[in-house]
Amino acid sequence: MIAFNNRSWLLHQPSFFLVGIPGLEESQHWIALPLCVLYLLALGGNVTILLVIWTDRSLHQPMYLFLAMLSGIDLVLASSTAPKTLAVLLVHAHEMGYTVCLIQMFFIHAFSSMESGVLVAMALDRYVAICHPLRHSTILHAGIIGHTGAAVLVRGFLLLLPFPVLLRRLTFCRTTVIGHAYCEHMAVVKLACSATTVNRAYGLVVALLVVGLDVLAIGVSYALILQAVLRLPGGEARLKAFSTCGSHICVILVFYVPGMFSFLTHRFGHHVPPHIHVLLATLYLLVPPALNPLIYGVKTRQIRQRVLRVFYVQG
Template sequence: MSRTLWRIMESPNHTNLDPSVFFLLGIPGLEHFHLWLSLPVCCLGTATIVGNLSILVAVVTEPALHKPVYLFLCMLSTIDLAASFSTVPKLLAILWCGAGRISAFACLAQMFFIHAFCMMESTVLLAMAFDRYVAICHPLRYATILTDTIIARIGVAAIVRGSVLMLPCPFLIGRLNFCRSHVIPHTYCEHMAVVKLACGDTRPNRVYGLTAALLVIGVDLFCIGLSYALIARAVLCLSTREARSKALGTCGSHVCVILISYTPALFSFFTHRFGRHIPPHIHILLANVYLLFPPALNPMVYGVKTREIRERVVKVFQKGQGSAMKVSE
């Protein structure tokens, strides 16, 4: 048993545990490395803030980037920033000083926002795949299909879909009794990690959680795969090798982001439900990779692979340095 968990179990309040309080344990088995693990978390959190804010500033301040693909990228950056702010501060508090105490309301709120933002991100990735499909398979109709109104509706649909699918989860958990323990062996209030602490029948929670995940990950991955199958067929019909290379190049950034986002998500999902023999700290590390890496790497992928964004970001930083030099003079 870890020292942190032992202190909680031995505390005078444990026998009369407050039902309105949970304790996030962090990464069981790796407590001695918490301080070291906080270093990559800080780096990834900083990269997330700097990278996504750079993307937002570059697109907002450059009229030439006011195109559907970049507007979807802005949605992705906004969601990544919001998801990061809902997890990283508490995660660092746990790693730095073991501040795992969290109220039941805050725990349910964190759970709702984390999973809702992940669902919203999946919806935006699907929209970006549809954008690439229209751009390559129906280029002459691109401007008439992806109008500003349609893009705004897709953004609203992403918010509504993520919120509505996650809304029942806090209420389903609210009906449960937690008579065994209030210690969550995790770094954040993940849905299944909280459900496993409950007494009584948790089948509705498990079934709904699995159904919601399949409705999002399963449906979105199928539609994204279908989009790229149609794109591949259209690209193979192009007459020249240069045209095929150019068409595929426009999809490169999005494919990288899909792999970065869905690969750790699928690992975490299947490990939680079927990886009974996998050590808990491995699952928790995968769950944190799922939350920390995509928001930090997505801006880098688009910044490196998209010339227009790269040039605009460089101009923004050069302008900022010029203004700073004038102030110092």
């Protein structure tokens, strides 16, 4: 629907033009190569983790079930971003329909929220395993794990569903060029001609609710874990307790550090070059899905042995 006034054309459901990496248009095909490698690693690694956990009943324990949830979310997150981004960078498929843009945006933000929720669940699992080891299987039984997964899923959908709903009430001017490689919420909001106060405020509230509360919960869990570990007698016992948290801490850093940078840059980093911001925002959605299986595969003995056994038998 298009309406005319004295100043400009106003578009209610425009097609968007994705620039890709602003300022690096001439070398975008070279940038696409490492992004393609990351996507392939994400696909191969997370499918392997899911198959290993699915087929090995000894891995049907809370830590590995949460890891399976993380791998499933990572597959959706990477697949929501990489195909269109690679199409923009490699074959210049810059145009994206309005509805498709909103769907991609919803999936990216909703599944990012779900990943954050699963990281909280994994931190709580580590807390129970170290601080209440004798009650671990009683506290985190199959029913609790299922309810936790459902709560993470529902929270992601309910919190992020207003994003596309609120965007549909906006009108856009003639300029519908998104200086990004995918449809990101704030990048689209900035193109609107109508008032965006509600969109910006809700986006900030969601970010504070998801990241703020989740990081707080993870921080409290690890503070209690640290307190319990320091009470253990002997350095070997402490080292073993810390090693059980090593993989999870690495995954937390890989997910939250670039995510916080991207969030802060959109709102306050006006002096950050656009190509740096877009590159980091794209890597934020591809690096965690690619690295998470490698981190757990290297640091978790049971998964490492199971994967090696599968490939050895096949070889």
